Amino acid sequence: LSVCPDQSFQIAYLLAHLQAAPLAANDVLLKPYLASWDELIKFLEALGPIVGIISQEIESKTTIIRDLAQKAEEEEKKMIERKETTKQLAQSKSSNYSKMDQTLSSGYTSVRSMIKMELENGLVDFQTQTNSGCRTLLRLHRALLxxxxxxxxxxxxxxxxxxxxxxxxxxxxxxQRTLARHHSWWARKAAELAFLAMPERSYFYKLVCVKTQAEASVVLNRVVKAIEKVYKRNEVALQEHDMLDLP
Ligand code: 1Q0
Structure with missing residues (x-):
């Protein structure tokens, strides 16, 4: 019997990622948040090519944020290296460069740190569409609802x-009562196609290893709770910064 736990969707992984995402009192860690989406992509991939467009769309969104995070990290490393050379120079000249010693922290660790960093660097455009982390997160955030x-x-x-x-x-x-209002005509058509690929209840029961609706309820509601917690935090963070309508 060969088992490939990393290749097929597992609700336990989804739940674990979601539960790992909340940070402190009101923040959300981006790594586990994006990992939850990776897990959902696996679910979609098992449904065949019709929903391929949706998994591609999710992947392109998670990739945008991950790429931004990676770039920021590289920039940060360069800064630190520069700082160190400056410090060495400074030490050899025995002058005071202590001001440059402020610790740097990666902007893309959490939702709030990303918002702060992107705002401070003028990376969020409130008028026209750009690929900021914030507007990209907003797309995933709406889908999560x-x-x-x-x-x-x-x-x-x-x-x-x-x-x-x-x-x-x-x-x-x-x-229709949530995501559709944010979607173009074409996206809504793609969604309609995807509904046809949505499997029957028996598929979901197998997926979460239960036999009855009552048992399924227990598992599903646990996931709903975990989503709710993450969703609410992101909603508040985005709202506080007037980011719920980013183009
Ligand atoms: C069988 C699955 C059905 C899913 C039905 C709802 C999804 C509709 C998706 C519509 C097509 C997307 C095409 C492109 C949309 C973009 O225009 C839009 C906006 O982005 P932008 O850059 O143009 O401003 N993008 C998005 O809204 C991003 C997210 C869309 C995808 C959301 C689908 C989420 C799917 C989750 C997986 C279902 C898992 C069920 C798990 C069960 C566990 C027991």
């Missing part, structure tokens, strides 16, 4: 005798 709504609906149990609704219908409905 859809996911939270969808999983919440999927996790609802019904009274005996009542019929459970199909995941693809729940997907469509929750999309």
């Amino acid at each position: 859809w996911l939270q709504n969808f999983l919440h609906e999927l996790g609802k149990d019904v009274a005996k005798g009542e019929r459970l609704r199909r995941p693809s219908d729940l997907c469509k409905e929750t999309y």
Whole structure:
């Protein structure tokens, strides 16, 4: 029996990443946040080529933020190296360069540090579209609200005798009341195609290793809670900086 735990979607990983994301009282770490999206991409990849456009879209967004983070880190390293040479020079000249000793910290560690750093460096454009980390995060953030709504609906149990609704219908409905308003006509068409690929409940039960809706509810609601915590923190952080409508 060959098991490839890193290649297929696992709800436990998704949950672990989400739970690792909250930082201090009101912040969110970017690494686990993006890792949650990586895990969701795995879920989508198992559904076949129809939803390929969606996984590509998520990947392009996570890549933008990761690339920015990497560049910032490289810049930082260069700065430190420069600082060290300056310090050595200074020491040899025995003059005082202590002002340059302020510790540098990477801007892309958390959502709030990213917002702060990008604002301070004039990287956030409030008028025209750019690939700032903030506007990119906002796209993922809006999509996360859809996911939270969808999983919440999927996790609802019904009274005996009542019929459970199909995941693809729940997907469509929750999309229309959340993410659709931010999407162009083309994106909405792509979404409609994706709904068709949404598997039946039995698929989700297998995925989370349960047999009944009641058991599925327990697992799904745990994920919904974890998403909620992260979502709320990001919502507040973006809102505090007037970033909920970034173009
Ligand atoms: C079967 C899955 C159905 C998912 C249905 C909803 C998603 C609709 C996506 C629409 C297509 C995206 C095309 C491009 C959109 C962009 O225009 C838009 C804005 O970006 P920009 O740069 O043009 O301003 N981009 C986005 O909104 C980014 C995010 C879109 C994708 C969101 C989909 C999230 C999917 C999550 C996976 C479902 C996992 C279920 C897990 C179950 C666990 C038990």
